[in-house]
Amino acid sequence: LPELPEVEVVRRQLEPTWVGQTIAEVWTASPSYFFLTSPRILKRRLPGQLTVALERHGKYILARFDGGSRLLCHLGMTGQLTARALAPDPHVHLRLTLSSGEQISFRDVRKFGKVEFISEGSSSPRLDKLGPDALTIDADTFTARLQSRSLAIKTALLNQSILAGVGNIYADEALFASGIVPTRPARTISRAKLERLHSELNRILTASIQGGGSTINDYLKPDGALGGYQDWHQVYGKRGEACPLCGRSLRHRVLGGRSTHYCSHCQR
């Protein structure tokens, strides 16, 4: 379930524990078909690496090491990254023991998460494909990247090569907040409306990070607490409930294979 705000909360909580530490030991579950880089390579390349930064691009977390190599993590749908001690369970796939003695664990029930070691000087096709990060993109770049598309605006927002970090929840919330119907082709939306969407998206992502992200089913912060932003959702998961603006019943439909929530009166 993690989208940009949840991944950023994870990054911020892990940063003080992880950055500045050397990786001492690597443990992987076996068997596991969870890794883009084989457990054998992870165990050979990671020990001894000094972590100099913990970064995020879109929904990806990247640990950067002093030699220039990086560890790429994607939480998929149910991934959790934590420095807490976890009770033994079959869903922990990777544990990194740091020089401080603390452990970073990657737990993922559905195994849609990804872990990849990127050697110094190498790039990752996954990273190369990503568009600008949704939290830091400026209004001009945002409108330029969307104005040329004939895709439905929601489908465009979910496309990580156009804009990185927005998932189903925040796409629905941002479109509601800016009064745009999710099915509208992006290129038919005025510049002013796209600028409004940019500012509402930024406001919502920032507020969600402040609130600790959204917990629907699985997401937990690294400290084990629930997120808080789900209480502020206006439309996501609220089909049939009253629109917070006009009181009419909120609609639901499938768009691009994804569950989509909107108000047909307030969003045009």
Place this chain on the structure above:
DNA sequence: GCACATGTTCTCGG
């Protein structure tokens, strides 16, 4: 048993 689930990636159409 069935429907549904927050993400990514690929294939097969047009």
Place this chain on the structure above:
DNA sequence: CCCGAGAACATGTG
């Protein structure tokens, strides 16, 4: 190349 529909991935919940 652009776009959409659908499936696949693996496992859980209601």
